[in-house]
């Protein structure tokens with residue numbers, strides 16, 4: 001299939017582009033569009049065939065459910081059985097934005113979206129162009145992250161082109177994603193509600209709405225291990241080609257430990273994912289990537305997936321990544337890093 005790449009220009013052509021995207025969705029086609037978190041691989045969420053195509057394009061197992069994307073709160077009602085009070089409060093505070101909520105699904109939703117579950121994930125992105133596209137189609141758009149399954153989520157058009165050129169009808173070029181990691185997923189079908197995937201909207205943010213909100217411990221449990229964990233099947237995610245190891249604990253000890261590992265692997269091509277505060281302290285690494293300041297974890301989140309892809313482009317053998325304190329956005333960053341590292345973490349307290 002020939003993939004068309006569309007860039008909105010802020011002129012009269014934009015209407016033409018919107019019409020084309022709308023028609024593509026209506027005809028069961030696939031359109032990659034930017035959101036504030038990561039790029040999404042979209043298809044008509046009410047069309048089982050279109051959803052099947054999404055799984056094929058991504059190479060994703062079809063029992064891993066998709067998120068429906070909507071433009072306005074009013075679209076939610078027909079997609080779900082009920083909207084619990086806590087969800088209403090979260091919508092008010094965080095929609096549109098990087099929060100996905102899991103609801104009891106309505107009869108309208110095909111099994112292809114939910115992988116046969118009786119629940120459905122819905123989110124309302126805040127990205128201006130995403131919102132325009134979703135408004136124009138008036139359909140709930142099923143969209144997983146627009147990467148080949150198992151690869152880091154795409155935060156730039158080049159990432160999408162690399163993974164999906166020839167596999168989708170249209171790719172909308174929307175520049176760099178502002179948040180850089182996928183949305184927070186909150187299950188509001190359970191009491192108390194539970195965070196299944198941490199994101200930009202943090203557990204602490206959510207607990208301000210309802211203090212009893214919890215988090216699925218499996219999203220963070222690797223951070224408790226004091227020895228490197230052996231790779232586990234369930235961590236096959238965000239995986240760069242190189243072997244990656246994350247280091248945590250006291251910053252000075254962490255820097256020393258990483259340097260020791262660089263020195264031990266002088267015969268290999270080594271990359272370090274560091275912070276602005278520490279990057280100059282590393283010597284002899286083949287590639288040093290500054291993810292941003294520890295004082296501004298939004299920068300680190302924004303640059304994380306791009307840095308993993310850069311390591312692939314540069315064909316590095318080993319990636320040593322600095323860890324972050326697992327609170328607030330730091331927890332969401334650690335969740336992604338640990339998956340990229342297949343759970344391998346070295347702590348020096």
Ligand code: TXA
Pocket residue numbers: 035037038039040041064065066067100102114117119120121123143144145146181182183184185196197
């Ligand atoms: O930021 C995002 O959420 C991006 C952009 C494109 O919106 N999308 C995204 O989709 O990350 P995806 O498919 O890569 O991740 C969706 C996550 C998966 O971990 C999936 O298992 C979970 O949400 N999920 C979806 N529906 C669910 C359900 N009914 N119950 C539990 N988990 C669900």
Ligand code: MG
Pocket residue numbers: 144145153
């Ligand atoms: Mg994904």
